[in-house]
Amino acid sequence: xxxxxxxxxxxxxxxxxxxxxxxxxxxxxxxxxxxxxxxxxxxxxxxxxxxxxxxxxxxxxxxxxxxxxxxxxxxxxxxxxxxxxxxxxxxxxxxxxxxxxxxxxxxxxxxxxxxxxxxxxxxxxxxxxxxxxxxxxxxxxxxxxxxxxxxxxxxxxxxxxxxxxxxxxxxxxxxxxxxxxxxxxxxxxxxxxxxxxxxxxxxxxxxxxxxxxxxxxxxxxxxxxxxxxxxxxxxxxxxxxxxxxxxxxxxxxxxxxxxxxxxxxxxxxxxxxxxxxxxxxxxxxxxxxxxxxxxxxxxxxxxxxxxxxxxxxxxx
Amino acid sequence: xxxxxxxxxxxxxxxxxxxxxxxxxxxxxxxxxxxxxxxxxxxxxxxxxxxxxxxxxxxxxxxxxxxxxxxxxxxxxxxxxxxxxxxxxxxxxxxxxxxxxxxxxxxxxxxxxxxxxxxxxxxxxxxxxxxxxxxxxxxxxxxxxxxxxxxxxxxxxxxxxxxxxxxxxxxxxxxxxxxxxxxxxxxxxxxxxxxxxxxxxxxxxxxxxxxxxxxxxxxxxxxxxxxxxxxxxxxxxxxxxxxxxxxxxxxxxxxxxxxxxxxxxxxxxxxxxxxxxxxxxxxxxxxxxxxxxxxxxxxxxxxxxxxxxxxxxxxx
Numbered sequence: 001x002x003x004x005x006x007x008x009x010x011x012x013x014x015x016x017x018x019x020x021x022x023x024x025x026x027x028x029x030x031x032x033x034x035x036x037x038x039x040x041x042x043x044x045x046x047x048x049x050x051x052x053x054x055x056x057x058x059x060x061x062x063x064x065x066x067x068x069x070x071x072x073x074x075x076x077x078x079x080x081x082x083x084x085x086x087x088x089x090x091x092x093x094x095x096x097x098x099x100x101x102x103x104x105x106x107x108x109x110x111x112x113x114x115x116x117x118x119x120x121x122x123x124x125x126x127x128x129x130x131x132x133x134x135x136x137x138x139x140x141x142x143x144x145x146x147x148x149x150x151x152x153x154x155x156x157x158x159x160x161x162x163x164x165x166x167x168x169x170x171x172x173x174x175x176x177x178x179x180x181x182x183x184x185x186x187x188x189x190x191x192x193x194x195x196x197x198x199x200x201x202x203x204x205x206x207x208x209x210x211x212x213x214x215x216x217x218x219x220x221x222x223x224x225x226x227x228x229x230x231x232x233x234x235x236x237x238x239x240x241x242x243x244x245x246x247x248x249x250x251x252x253x254x255x256x257x258x259x260x261x262x263x264x265x266x267x268x269x270x271x272x273x274x275x276x277x278x279x280x281x282x283x284x285x286x287x288x289x290x291x292x293x294x295x296x297x298x299x300x301x302x303x304x305x306x307x308x309x310x311x312x313x314x315x316x
Numbered sequence: 317x318x319x320x321x322x323x324x325x326x327x328x329x330x331x332x333x334x335x336x337x338x339x340x341x342x343x344x345x346x347x348x349x350x351x352x353x354x355x356x357x358x359x360x361x362x363x364x365x366x367x368x369x370x371x372x373x374x375x376x377x378x379x380x381x382x383x384x385x386x387x388x389x390x391x392x393x394x395x396x397x398x399x400x401x402x403x404x405x406x407x408x409x410x411x412x413x414x415x416x417x418x419x420x421x422x423x424x425x426x427x428x429x430x431x432x433x434x435x436x437x438x439x440x441x442x443x444x445x446x447x448x449x450x451x452x453x454x455x456x457x458x459x460x461x462x463x464x465x466x467x468x469x470x471x472x473x474x475x476x477x478x479x480x481x482x483x484x485x486x487x488x489x490x491x492x493x494x495x496x497x498x499x500x501x502x503x504x505x506x507x508x509x510x511x512x513x514x515x516x517x518x519x520x521x522x523x524x525x526x527x528x529x530x531x532x533x534x535x536x537x538x539x540x541x542x543x544x545x546x547x548x549x550x551x552x553x554x555x556x557x558x559x560x561x562x563x564x565x566x567x568x569x570x571x572x573x574x575x576x577x578x579x580x581x582x583x584x585x586x587x588x589x590x591x592x593x594x595x596x597x598x599x600x601x602x603x604x605x606x607x608x609x610x611x612x613x614x615x616x617x618x619x620x621x622x623x624x625x626x627x628x629x630x631x632x
Contacts, residue, residue, distance in 0.1 A: 014330065014345065023378035024385075026608060029330065029345040032409075061421050062339035069340075088423035091407065093348075105377050107404035110426050174402075292342060 002130035002268045004045050005155070007055035007122075007148050008038035008138025009113045010081065011090035011106075012063040013253070013293045019096045023105060032063055034070040035092060035293040036113075037135040037167050040254040044261035044283055044297040045133075046075035050268070053077030053129070055122045055147060059112040063089035070294065080122040087112035094253065102253070109141045109174060116144050126151050129160060131268055133260070134188075136166040139180040149180070152187060163264045164188035165256070166197040186217065190267060192260045194225040223263055223277070225256050231281060233273040240273040245310055247285035254293040259284035261297075282306050318446035318584045320361050321471070323371035323438075323464050324354035324454025325429045326397065327406035327422075328379040329569070329609045335412045339421060348379055350386040351408060351609040352429075353451040353483050356570040360577035360599055360613040361449075362391035366584070369393030369445070371438045371463060375428040379405035386610065396438040403428035410569065418569070425457045425490060432460050442467050445476065447584055449576070450504075452482040455496040465496070468503060479580050480504035481572070482513040502533065506583060508576045510541040539579055539593070541572050547579075547597060549589040556589040561626055563601035570609040575600035577613075598622050 012032035021027045034043075038054065045052045054076055058064030060083050067089070072078050090111035094104050108114070118126075126132075132155045139145050152162050164184045185191065185201040191214055193200070202210040211222050211234045222234040230243040262283035266276035282303050287296030298306070328348035337343045350359075354370065361368040370392055374380030376399050383405070388394050406427035410420050424430070434442075442448075448471045455461050468478050480500045501507065501517040507530055509516070518526040527538050527550045538550040546559040578599035582592035598619050603612030614622070 014347075023348055024382050026347050026349050026611075029347055031330075031342050031345055032339055033342050063421060066340050086425070088407075088421075088426060091404075091423070105379060105404075107407070107423060107427070109402070110404060110430075111423070114426075295342075 001051055003128050004042070004050055004052040004131045004133060004264065004268070005055065005125055005129035005151060006038040006042045006133045006135070007116070007151055008135055008144065009036040009090055009108050009140065010039045010056045010058050010064075010067045011036045011092045011108060011111070011113070012066065014091065014093045015292070016095035020098050021095050023093060023095060032066060033292040033294060034067040035254075036067075036090065037137045037257050038133070039067060039071065040257040040294045040297065041133055041135065041261045042076050043071055043074045043294050044258045045265055046071065047297050047299045048261065048265045048303070049075070049300050050265045053080060053125045055080040055116065055118070055125060055151065057082040057084055057112045057116045059083070059087040059089040060085045061089055063091070064112065074297065077125060080119070080125045082115070082119060084112045084115050087115055104169065114141055114143065116147055118147050118150060122147070126154050129155050131155070131161045131163065131264065133163045133165070133264060134184050135257075136168045136177070136181050136184070139177045139184075140174050142176055145176055145180045149183065152184070156187065161189040162187055163190035163192060163260065165192040165260050166200055167256070168197060168200070188219055190221045190223065190264060191219050192223050192225060192263065194227070194256055198224060221267065223280070225259055227252070231259070231277050233277055235273065240277065242274060242277040242281060244281055245285040247288050249288045251291045252288055254296055255284045255287040258287040258297055278307070279303070282310075317367055319444050320358070320366055320368040320447045320449060320580065320584070321371065321441055321445035321467060322354040322358045322449045322451070323432070323467055324451055324460065325352040325406055325424050325456065326355045326372045326374050326380070326383045327352045327408045327424060327427070327429070328382065330407065330409045331608070332411035336414050337411050339409060339411060348382060349608040349610060350383040351570075352383075352406065353453045353573050354449070355383060355387065356573040356610045356613065357449055357451065357577045358392050359387055359390045359610050360574045361581055362387065363613050363615045364577065364581045364619070365391070365616050366581045369396060369441045371396040371432065371434070371441060371467065373398040373400055373428045373432045375399070375403040375405040376401045377405055379407070380428065390613065393441060396435070396441045398431070398435060400428045400431050403431055420485065430457055430459065432463055434463050434466060438463070442470050445471050447471070447477045447479065447580070449479045449481070449580060450500050451573075452484045452493070452497050452500070455493045456490050458492055461492055461496045465499065468500070472503065477505040478503055479506035479508060479576065481508040481576050482516055483572070484513060484516070504535055506537045506539070506580060507535050508539050508541060508579065510543070510572050514540060537583065539596070541575055543568070543571075547575070547593050549593055551589065556593065558590060558593040558597060561597055561601040563604050565604045567607045568604055570612055571600045571603040574603040574613055594623070595619070
């Protein structure tokens with residue numbers, strides 16, 4: 001089995017409970033939830049039974065502990081998550097608007113995440129890895145970019161692979177992030193954009209042409225994440241589209257990360273595009289049905305049961 | 317009227333809503349509340365109608381806005397509160413134990429608070445000030461200590477005065493804080509310890525002897541804050557003790573800060589010890605009756621109405 005590594009932000013997430021709530025007056029919240037896009041991704045990878053680990057750093061506080069314990073319980077190697085005395089674990093406050101959009105207040109670059117660096121445990125994890133997954137949101141500082149680029153260079157130099165999810169949030173645009181996003185896009189084997197992120201790195205603004213540009217640049221697979229409209233897989237052999245499973249959307253946070261985890265695991269196991277999309281869609285559907293960013297990651301048995309129930313729906 | 321200035325942390329506070337709740341799993345919270353010990357103090361000073369201002373810094377986010385708007389509405393000069401793009405406003409998560417104690421997870425020193433520095437607006441505010449109030453919690457970094465010491469030196473050099481509330485929290489002990497606490501204790505005119513904080517800077521561990529040591533060191537007034545047991549005022553003329561008003565304690569956070577604000581304003585106006593304690597006790601009693609750190613600060617009219625109602629209780 002191939003080992004997957006990711007590097008990036010670990011945060012606690014605090015969620016406003018009412019649609020339309022602001023952060024300009026006190027209101028009901030729920031949290032802390034373990035979170036951070038790469039953490040959600042790797043938690044889902046761990047729960048799928050794929051060997052995996054994460055490079056990150058947290059503060060010596062309850063918010064670091066809740067994350068480390070959660071990832072460990074999901075089967076993630078947490079040896080390269082440094083715990084820094086005196087630093088605060090990152091945080092993300094999220095509120096939901098009536099139109100379905102979300103707004104965030106982040107503390108990442110100046111949280112313990114900002115102290116992310118390659119130590120012995122991180123070097124060893126990279127040595128064991130066959131695949132690295134990069135979230136655009138993880139390119140939040142010069143230090144984080146350095147760690148991530150190093151992981152990509154070493155793993156690719158050994159014949160390993162890179163998957164890249166732009167995961168760009170307007171609240172998180174940082175100095176150097178744009179160049180680092182392009183650097184990742186130019187090296188990735190699997191590109192996993194959501195919606196208009198497909199066009200971040202292309203001249204063309206038309207789907208088929210943009211995909212052709214990206215595949216011509218050396219990328220093997222492009223998977224367009226279209227939320228409730230499903231997903232489309234492109235490689236040099238052609239196009240495979242799959243509708244999403246019907247799911248009652250309770251909370252979209254983390255669904256794209258779980259989808260990516262499902263796809264990457266299936267792809268690393270050599271599954272056919274339709275099968276990989278089906279697993280990815282199942283991970284996404286289970287994720288949106290649970291409130292909380294990492295609460296919707298599912299173990300293999302739960303995913304298999306979900307897929308079996310969907311087969312019955314299809315057969316009916 | 318004398319102008320009061322303080323410098324220190326501005327944070328949002330997020331409160332666990334259930335007694336005994338931990339931060340190791342998600343649970344119900346409420347927030348964000350405007351907070352920070354010196355911010356609560358100066359908000360109460362402003363609401364008492366005393367000219368006042370605060371030196372601090374926040375991030376360019378909703379959590380900075382909620383604090384600045386609140387202080388401004390209470391009559392606090394916020395011109396010396398810097399707003400930093402890219403920095404996160406400080407935060408404090410608080411949870412309540414069954415024994416009445418509280419635990420905090422803070423992000424202060426590495427938040428926007430950590431960027432606190434004297435700019436033109438801060439210099440101008442210090443120039444206008446007759447009195448400076450220092451919270452021990454505000455001595456959280458070398459930069460914060462520098463700003464606070466400068467304010468104290470300049471205001472005292474002009475014949476102004478210093479009040480000092482140790483307000484020490486185990487979660488907040490920082491490098492250099494101990495020396496800075498001693499530095500403030502050696503220079504203050506009004507010392508406002510809670511409970512055992514009286515003995516932080518004395519050889520004696522007996523109340524009357526410890527007070528005598530502090531008064532001998534140059535301090536004019538010592539006021540012991542004893543929560544529901546009331547307060548005791550010591551100066552060279554003698555001892556004045558006053559019981560607390562009866563109050564249903566909903567949330568103790570901020571009550572000591574409001575008590576201090578009431579006392580300092582009365583003291584600056586030359587009120588007699590018993591009258592100053594009575595105003596301070598009223599501010600404390602109104603503060604504990606409201607949930608939220610700064611929610612219990614009261615305007616003069618509300619305090620006068622409370623005191624009038626207590627006179628009726630006394631007369632009955």
